[in-house]
Amino acid sequence: MIEIKDLHKSYKMGSNELHVLKGINFNVAEGELVAIMGSSGSGKSTLLNILGMLDEADAGSYTLDGIPIKNLNEKIAARYRNKFLGFIFQSFNLIGYKSALDNVAMPLYYQGVKRAERTEKAMHYLEKVGLANWSDHLPNELSGGQKQRVAIARALASEPKVLLADEPTGALDTKTSYEVMDLIQGINDEGKTILIVTHERDIANMTKRIVNLKDGIIIDDSKVEQVKASANV
Known part of the structure; x- marks a missing residue:
């Protein structure tokens, strides 16, 4: 599903150049649940931005579902993001003046899906994350865990x-974090490929593979015995 070969990325810092990614080689098969770990400055956010087509590598190759991701103009990058990728953020990134239902339906609007179908699909995914009864609520009427569930439903709506x-789970308490991970594990069990950037070891242990970055290189890439979040909820 994802193939990364010899990926390099540098940034200009005044007169200096900061070499953030130093030859990353990294493959993810369809249906995997992978955690990317590393301290601040390890390169994990840069790698995620490249995977998300929000940034581009200086050298190396990135192939997503058989398609080379290189030299994309913003219009094509946006179309590929909408087609291939769903994003879940620490800060939820919900639109404050739109209901939960409208937030979930937003990616479908950009895909040109008609209103009735958007509403039906958005409601389906709100039901999936256990929030059908909260569909008309605004984000400020939801708890942190509920907001993240809405964000997960929104990420799933375009069927990436x-x-x-x-x-x-960075903005959530421990119990809510495990509830969110229980939901993510369930989505993965249905076959969805998921990558999680986290600095929390207990969250990483709830995936099936942990990739550790340090100073722009992968220092460890291991399959792990998955801890079931439901055991801690």
């Missing part, structure tokens, strides 16, 4: 090939 989650 891959979910990219950036610290999805």
Whole structure:
């Protein structure tokens, strides 16, 4: 599903150049649930931005579902993001003046899906995350855990090939974090490919594979015995 070969990325810092990714080689098969870990400055956010087509590598190759991701103009990148990727963020990134239902339906609007079908699909995914009864509520009327569930429903609504989650439990307490991970594990069990950037070891242990980055290189890439979140909920 994802093939990364010899990926390099540098940024200009005044007169200096900061080499953030130093030859990353990394494959993800369809249906995997992978955690990417590393301390601040390790390159994990840069890698996620490249995977999400929000940034582009200086050298190396990135192939997503058989399609080379290179030299895309913003219009094509946006279309590919909408087609292939669902995003889940630490800060939820919900639109404050729109209901939960409208937030979930937003990616479908950009795909040109008609209103009735958008509403039906959005409601289906709100039901999937256990929030059908909250569909007409605004984000400020929801708890942190509920907001993240809405964000997960929104990420799923466009039926992407891959979910990219950036610290999805970072703003949540432990119990709510495990409830969100229980939901993510269930989505993965249905066959969805999911990558999670996290600095929390207990969250990483709830995936099936942990990739550790340090100073722009992968220092460890191991399959792990998955801890079931439901055992801690």
